[in-house]
Amino acid sequence: xxxxxxxxxxxxxQTGDVRERYxxxxxxxxxxxxxxxxxxxxxxxxxLAVAADADALITSWGFRITEEIIAGLERCSVIGVGSxxxxxxxxxxxxxxxxxxxxxxxxxxxxxADHALALLLACARRVTEMHAMVAEGRWAxxxxxxxRYPRLWGTTLGLVSFGNVARATARRAKAFGFHLVAYDxxxxxLAMTAEGVEPVTSLGELMERSDYVSVHSPYNAETHHLVxxxxxxxxxxxxxxINTGRGGVIDEEALAxxxxxxxxxxxxxxxxxxxxxxxxxxxxxxxxxxxxxxxASATSRMRPETRRRVGREVALVLAGRWPRSSxxxxxxxxxxxxxxxxxxxxxGPNR
Numbered sequence: 001x002x003x004x005x006x007x008x009x010x011x012x013x014q015t016g017d018v019r020e021r022y023x024x025x026x027x028x029x030x031x032x033x034x035x036x037x038x039x040x041x042x043x044x045x046x047x048l049a050v051a052a053d054a055d056a057l058i059t060s061w062g063f064r065i066t067e068e069i070i071a072g073l074e075r076c077s078v079i080g081v082g083s084x085x086x087x088x089x090x091x092x093x094x095x096x097x098x099x100x101x102x103x104x105x106x107x108x109x110x111x112x113a114d115h116a117l118a119l120l121l122a123c124a125r126r127v128t129e130m131h132a133m134v135a136e137g138r139w140a141x142x143x144x145x146x147x148r149y150p151r152l153w154g155t156t157l158g159l160v161s162f163g164n165v166a167r168a169t170a171r172r173a174k175a176f177g178f179h180l181v182a183y184d185x186x187x188x189x190l191a192m193t194a195e196g197v198e199p200v201t202s203l204g205e206l207m208e209r210s211d212y213v214s215v216h217s218p219y220n221a222e223t224h225h226l227v228x229x230x231x232x233x234x235x236x237x238x239x240x241x242i243n244t245g246r247g248g249v250i251d252e253e254a255l256a257x258x259x260x261x262x263x264x265x266x267x268x269x270x271x272x273x274x275x276x277x278x279x280x281x282x283x284x285x286x287x288x289x290x291x292x293x294x295x296a297s298a299t300s301r302m303r304p305e306t307r308r309r310v311g312r313e314v315a316l317v318l319a320g321r322w323p324r325s326s327x328x329x330x331x332x333x334x335x336x337x338x339x340x341x342x343x344x345x346x347x348g349p350n351r
Contacts, residue, residue, distance in 0.1 A: 001033055002033040002034070002035065003029075003032065003033060003034040003035070003055040003056065003318050004034075004035060004037060004053060004054045004055050004056075005025075005029060005034050005035065005036045005037070005054065005055065005056045005057070005058060005314060005318075006036075006037050006038075006039055006050060006051040006054040006056070006057050006058070007022065007025075007036050007037070007038050007039070007057075007058045007059075008039055008041075008047070008051075008057060008058065008059040008060075008061070008062040008065075009038055009039065009040040009061065009062055010040065010061050010062045018035075018036050018037070018038060021038075022036045022307075022311075024304050024307040024308045024311060025058065025307050025308070025310060025311030025314075026311065027308060027311060028308070028311040028312045028314075028315040029311050029314065029315050029318075031315075032315050032318055032319050034055070034056070034314070034315065034318060036058070037050060037054075039051055040062075041062075041063075042063075044063075044066065044068050044069045044072070047063075047069060048069060048072040048073075051069075051072075051073065051076075052072055052073060052074050053074055053075060054073065054075070054076050055075055055076060055077055055078075055318060056076060056077060056078045056079070056080065056314045056317070056318060057073075057076060057078075057079045057080070058079075058080045058082070058310055058314065059079065059080070059081055059082070059088060059089065060081065060082035060083055060088075062088075064087075064088050064089070064090070065079060065088060065089040065090060065094075066090050066093070067090045067093035070090060070093045070094055070097050070099065071093075071097070073097070073099070075334070076097075076099050076334070077098075077099060077100065077317050077318060077333060077334050078099060078100045078101070078102060078313070078314050078317035078318065078323070079094060079099055079100070079101045079102070080102050080310040080311075080313050080314040081101065081102065081103045081104070081310070081327075082104060082306050082307060082309075082310045083103060083104060083297075083306075084103055084104060084105050084108075084164075084165075084218075085103070085218050085219060085246050086101055086103050086218075086327050087218070087219045087220065087246065089101055091327055091328050094328060094331070095328040095330065095331045097334065098331060098332055098333055098334030099331070099333075099334060100317050100323060100326050100328065100331055100333055101326065101327050101328050101331075102310070102313035102314070102317070102323045102324075102325050102326055102327065103325055103327050104306050104309045104310065104313075104325065105163075105164060105325050106164060106325075107297075107302065107305050107306050107309055108297035108299070108301075108302045108305075108306065109164045109165050109168050110168055111296065111297050111298070111299050111301075111302060112165045112168075112244050112296040112297050113165055113168035113169040113171075113172055114172070115244055115270060115292070115295070115296035115297075116165070116169045116214050116216075116242055116244045116296070117169060117172050117173065119242045119244070119268030119269075119270065119290060119292070120157075120212055120214065120240065120242050120268065122268060122290050123240045123242065123265075123266035123267065123268045123288070123290055124149070124152060124212070124240060124266075125146065126142075126145060126146060126266065126288065127290075128287070128290055129142075129145065129287050129288065130142050130146075132287065148238075149238050149265065150211065150238065152176045152177060152178065153176065153177030154177060154179065155177075155178060155179070155211035155212065156178065156179045156180075156181060156209055156210050156211050156212070157170075157173050157178040157179070157180055157181070157210065157211070157212045157213075157214060158181050158182070158183070158200075158206040158207070158209065158210030158212065158213045158214070159180065159181070159182040159183070159184075159197065159214055159216060160182075160183055160184075160203065160206065160213060160214065160215045160216060160217055160226070160227065160245075160249075161182075161183075161184050161215070161216040161217040161218070161245065162182045162183075162184035162187045162191065162192055162197070162216075163184075163187075163216060163218075165216045165244065165245075166182065166184075166214070166216040167195055169214055169216070170182070170195050170196070170197050171195070174196065178212070179198070180195075180196065180197040180198065181197065181198045181199070181200050181206055181209060181210065182197045182198070182199060182200070182206075183199075183200050183201075183202065183203050183205075183206040203226065203227075203231060204231065204234055207227075207231050207232070207234040207235050208234045208235075208236075210235070210236070210239060211236060211238065211239055211240070212239065212240045212242070213227070213235070213239060213240070213241045213242065214242045214243075214244070215227060215241070215242065215243040215244070215245050215249055215250060216244065216245045217245045217246065217249045218245065218246055219245070219246035219247070219248045219249055223246075223248075223249050224248055224249070225248070225249070225250070225251040225254075226249050226250075227241070227243075227249060227250045227251065227254075227255075228250075228251040228254050229251060229254035229257070229258075232251075232254055232255065232257075232258045232263060232264060233258075233263065235258070235263060235264060237262065237263060237265065238265045239264060239265055240264075240265055240266045240267065240268070241255065241258075241264055241266075241267040241268075242267070242268045242269075243268075243269045243270065243271055244270045244271065244296045245271060246271055247269075247271040247272040247273045247274070247275065247294075248273045250269070252269075252272065252273055252281075252282075252283060253282075255267055255283065256282040256283050256286070259283070259286045259288065259289060260286075265288065266288040266289065266290075267283070267286075267288070267289050267290070268289070268290040268291070268292075269283070269289075269290075269291055269292075270291075270292045270293075270294055270295065270296045271294055271296075272291075272294075275293075275294055276293065277291065277293075309325075312324075313325060317333070
């Protein structure tokens with residue numbers, strides 16, 4: 001049996017030798033008879049012209065896999081997403097259609113936690129402003145600026161969401177002497193206390209108590225502008241806001257207003273509501289704002305391991321087995337039941 005796996009590319013992207021470009025995915029897909037077909041489409045209709053009869057999709061970039069597109073997939077069993085976040089796929093529509101959606105939730109956790117701490121430390125010590133002072137001959141201005149803010153030791157770091165990245169960030173933050181609090185209504189208090197983190201029962205309480213706020217939430221309808229004007233109004237005047245989760249979780253207009261009014265001391269974002277960011281974005285004008293271009297996960301290891309994981313997940317589903325990281329575990333798979341097979345010795349991928 002052969003399988004057609006469609007790889008989505010951004011519109012007008014260059015296509016090439018599929019076997020060379022997708023060598024990492026094909027390590028798992030080739031042995032089960034799967035072939036990859038690239039699609040660089042600008043519209044759902046263009047995409048479905050090639051993808052309608054696909055057995056699987058692979059996506060990380062390009063337009064969103066919407067309910068309209070999912071309705072046009074005649075035989076797709078799995079959508080493999082090459083990131084932690086799956087906001088580029090309508091997961092609810094995929095679940096209704098019997099399509100398993102997978103992600104890569106544990107490939108680059110440590111890297112993103114490193115980046116969160118890097119942004120936090122750079123904001124806390126005003127690194128970009130210190131550099132500008134040296135470069136512009138304003139040497140004497142550095143010490144008075146930093147003397148207005150407390151040292152890290154003994155201050156409170158609030159974690160918004162308590163998934164894998166937040167936990168890795170918490171482990172690093174302990175070395176700097178932070179007191180750690182976290183808000184996540186979907187994680188038990190025991191999971192937080194086991195990591196030495198104090199649970200709080202509301203986002204408002206976290207904002208009021210935290211000297212530093214690090215946002216790690218996924219993006220969905222519930223978390224849209226989760227950190228907005230009302231939340232930022234409750235923050236300490238010397239507080240710093242960091243986001244390495246998803247753009248759209250923070251209301252960027254409210255954050256800019258908070259920086260302008262001095263209610264937020266500094267901020268660092270790796271993710272934005274609209275990417276790439278327009279160079280005229282208001283946040284970029286603030287000297288106490290630091291941005292990076294959605295690169296928190298990027299290292300030499302990230303790309304090959306993420307793509308290998310996507311290939312393995314898709315291959316598992318096509319072969320009639322359950323993937324390691326389904327984001328919709330309640331789905332009733334479209335794959336014919338006679339193709340679903342038990343794992344050797346009854347052991348699934350997560351056991």
